[in-house]
Amino acid sequence: ETGNGLLKLKGDSKSPYFILTAEISSIYSHNGKTRRIHNILLAPSIEVVEKIIVALEKRGAKLASDGRPIVGIPSKEVLKIVLEASEKCMLIPAHVWTPYFGLFGSMSGYDSVEECFEEMSEHIYALETGLSADPEMFWRIPKLDKYTLISSSDAHSLPRIGRECNVFDLEEDEVSYDEITRILKEGDRKKFKYTLEYYPEEGRYHYDGHADCDVSLHPKQTAKLPKNKKGQALCPKCGTPLTIGVFSRTEQLSEREDGYVPKNVIPGKHFVVLEEIIAAGFGKAVSSKKVQEEYVRMTDQAKEIDILLELSEEELGKITGEETVAAIMKMRSGKLDIVPGYDGKYGKVSLFEEVIKKKKQVQTLFE
Ligand SMILES: [Zn+2]
Ligand SMILES: [Zn+2]
Structure with missing residues (x-):
C-alpha cells in the first residue's frame, strides 16, 4: 500500500497504481421478483476490505468460492455494509443494462436506481455502462443525468484488463483513492476526460435474440412478435422467450430523441481492440x-x-x-x-x- 489509498507492486518502480475493487453478485427476492444484480465495490485500504469480508461472511456469504462471489444479500444491504466499513467506500452498479445481471436488466433488474436502493439511493454516484452500451444510450434518459458514467473492463481474464476504461487527467502527485472517488462522485469533467468504449454493437447483449436458434432482432422487429402471458416476446423459430438486449431496454426507458446530448457530459470515444x-x-x-x-x-x-x-x-x-x-x-x-x-454472442x-x-x-x- 502506498499510503494514498492505492497499491503498487513491491519492488517495481514502474508499477502502475492499483485500486482495490471487487465485483459481487447479489441474488435475492425484492418486491415480488427475483433480482440478480452485479455491483462493483471500491475500498480505500486492505483494512477496510477485511472489515467488509467479515461483515459479508456474517451474513452467510461464501466469498472464497469465486472471483465474483454470489451472495444472497440485497444490493441495498451490500451498500450499507461497505459504507459501515468506511464512508470512503463506493458501490457502483455494474454493466447496468445487461439482461441477466444489470441493475436495469430486462430479465431481473429494476426500472430505476431508487427502486433498488430505496432510502440509500443518494449514496449511488456512478453507473457502469458495460460493453453492450455506451454513454449516448444513457443520455436519452433524464433521470440518469445525475450519475457519472464509467466504463470498466469487466475483465475475467488478464488480457482483457483495460479493454474499456476511464481516462483521467491527473498529475502524479494528485493520484490517490480520495481524488479518484471525488472525481467519480462529482463527475468532475476537468479531470475525467473521457471513457474508452467498445462499439456497443460488439457487446454480447446489444440486440434481442435467441442464440440456439441464431435469431437476432432489432427492437422494432421484436415489437412485432407474438408475446406470452407475461408479455415476453417469443422466438419466431422455437417459441421460447427471447433474451431482450440492451438496445431494447434503453429504448423502453428513453424519453429523449436518439442523439440527444445533455449538458456537461463526459464523452465516450469508440475504438476496436x-x-x-x-x-x-x-x-x-x-x-x-x-x-x-x-x-x-x-x-x-x-x-x-x-x-x-x-x-x-x-x-x-x-x-x-x-x-x-x-x-x-x-x-x-x-x-x-x-x-x-445478441443473447450472449459477441458482435462482429x-x-x-x-x-x-x-x-x-x-x-x-x-x-
Ligand atoms: Zn458482472
Ligand atoms: Zn429459438
Whole structure:
C-alpha cells in the first residue's frame, strides 16, 4: 500500500497504481421478483476490505468460492455494509443494462436506481455502462443525468484488463483513492476526460435474440412478435422467450430523441481492440502467432491507447507495417459495419472482413 489509498507492486518502480475493487453478485427476492444484480465495490485500504469480508461472511456469504462471489444479500444491504466499513467506500452498479445481471436488466433488474436502493439511493454516484452500451444510450434518459458514467473492463481474464476504461487527467502527485472517488462522485469533467468504449454493437447483449436458434432482432422487429402471458416476446423459430438486449431496454426507458446530448457530459470515444485491428490488417486470427507478436512489438514501443487514438499516420508507420496502419486509420474513421451481438454472442466488426477478403483476392492472384 502506498499510503494514498492505492497499491503498487513491491519492488517495481514502474508499477502502475492499483485500486482495490471487487465485483459481487447479489441474488435475492425484492418486491415480488427475483433480482440478480452485479455491483462493483471500491475500498480505500486492505483494512477496510477485511472489515467488509467479515461483515459479508456474517451474513452467510461464501466469498472464497469465486472471483465474483454470489451472495444472497440485497444490493441495498451490500451498500450499507461497505459504507459501515468506511464512508470512503463506493458501490457502483455494474454493466447496468445487461439482461441477466444489470441493475436495469430486462430479465431481473429494476426500472430505476431508487427502486433498488430505496432510502440509500443518494449514496449511488456512478453507473457502469458495460460493453453492450455506451454513454449516448444513457443520455436519452433524464433521470440518469445525475450519475457519472464509467466504463470498466469487466475483465475475467488478464488480457482483457483495460479493454474499456476511464481516462483521467491527473498529475502524479494528485493520484490517490480520495481524488479518484471525488472525481467519480462529482463527475468532475476537468479531470475525467473521457471513457474508452467498445462499439456497443460488439457487446454480447446489444440486440434481442435467441442464440440456439441464431435469431437476432432489432427492437422494432421484436415489437412485432407474438408475446406470452407475461408479455415476453417469443422466438419466431422455437417459441421460447427471447433474451431482450440492451438496445431494447434503453429504448423502453428513453424519453429523449436518439442523439440527444445533455449538458456537461463526459464523452465516450469508440475504438476496436488493437489485437483485432492487427488481425484484420493481416487477415489472420487474433490468436495467431503473427498477430500476437506484432501486438507485443507495437505495445513495447508505444502506449496502446496512443496507438489507438493519438499517434499520426506517419508516427504509426514508424512502429508497424502498412496493413496495420491502414486498419487503425479505418477504425478511427468510425465507418464500421458491425453485426450486433445478441443473447450472449459477441458482435462482429465486419468492415475488416472486407479487408480480409481483398487480401485473399490479392493472394490468389499470385498463387
Ligand atoms: Zn458482472
Ligand atoms: Zn429459438
